[in-house]
Amino acid sequence: MFSIDVQCRVPIYEQIINQIERFIATGILKSNEQLPSVRQMAFDLGINPNTIQRAYTELERKGVIVSIVGKGSFVTDNIQSIIDKKRNEVVIRIKDDINILKNLGLSNKEIHAKIFKD
Amino acid sequence: MFSIDVQCRVPIYEQIINQIERFIATGILKSNEQLPSVRQMAFDLGINPNTIQRAYTELERKGVIVSIVGKGSFVTDNIQSIIDKKRNEVVIRIKDDINILKNLGLSNKEIHAKIFKD
Amino acid sequence: MFSIDVQCRVPIYEQIINQIERFIATGILKSNEQLPSVRQMAFDLGINPNTIQRAYTELERKGVIVSIVGKGSFVTDNIQSIIDKKRNEVVIRIKDDINILKNLGLSNKEIHAKIFKD
């Protein structure tokens, strides 16, 4: 289910965070669903447990998952806010890029044509 | 003219590269125009000359500027290709982000509304 | 395994780049093999780690090696293209030199005799 690209310059723990958030946002992971244990996931991906731990800690800090000692880690029950946050992040990034294109001399019409064609 | 943000996680030398490329792409820097010397720019920005040197070396490798020992650094005379490359980069980034929004459950119409409103 | 000549006018970082490329092209370094760490190689050669870092950075940009923070630097898995590129470089250099010899008044036959004797 999870996969990482060690050659990618995005840190592994961030890759894991992104995947979990995306799986939640796209409905692959449901509210309250249990995640693999730190050790299990580390074993499956062949990487250091510390790296998974870091991802989980960060996700808990962001309110995306809840970790309960002795029981495991679970997707939060309020996933709608995560979806909204994810969408907003991307929309803002796109808007910034559209402004850059304007500065590079493209009109609204040209931009529209380029990003929606193909 | 140039400015950097030391807090930003983007390395300083990359910030400088981006700024110069954008200044060229937007016509602020013209073909064959001389850039500030490595030392001058370092002094103006209050950073180490090595960092500017690295930016200039990278820009020369990319064919954006030409550096001549004893004379200075100059914008290449073929800037159109730089503008085109810059535009393409951004367009591709936007397309990728639009696909992410689709995966997050937004329709084409909703995406369109969000990124072009305001 | 590696060695440098500080007297040589070729910069040290280029000497290292050339050696690594040649070791790969001649099969001494295999695909995915791990290279000495930046600090280790610097220590072995008695030079500054920054100089090795520069060589490794350049090699990664050329697609010859892959560097992963926290793990190390590794020969790319696609080394055939490196070998081909290396061969072409040298062939072109020889052809240029043969033309120079022709301009210096040597016939094809004389050139052939000179460069293949002993």
Add this chain to the structure above:
Amino acid sequence: MFSIDVQCRVPIYEQIINQIERFIATGILKSNEQLPSVRQMAFDLGINPNTIQRAYTELERKGVIVSIVGKGSFVTDNIQSIIDKKRNEVVIRIKDDINILKNLGLSNKEIHAKIFKD
């Protein structure tokens, strides 16, 4: 007659040295022929007289030209040794490169085909 490429990474004074040596070796400049004065050549090429001076000084040191105060600079009367030296330089460079190709796994036959085809 003379020309320089300021963008080229070969120093200007070396470009001038190379051109004069090649003109001699190929018969364009004859024994005892007078060269342009330092100032004249600097003016024609639009560069600093110091740079030409440096080239002439080097050429005199190598025995290629003779400079006489108040009269000018002249091609040496023993140009055969220059031609021979030039030829030898190039032949040695080619031999080195052929050895590199051998190390890269090419047979004599393959090398021969590559460098004499086209």
Add this chain to the structure above:
DNA sequence: GTGGTCTAGACCACA
């Protein structure tokens, strides 16, 4: 421990 960035400062070739 591993690579990546940056500062401070020296020295070089070249114009």
Add this chain to the structure above:
DNA sequence: GTGGTCTAGACCACA
């Protein structure tokens, strides 16, 4: 003065 290379050494993120 101009770019290019290198050393010495610090600090960072990551595994």
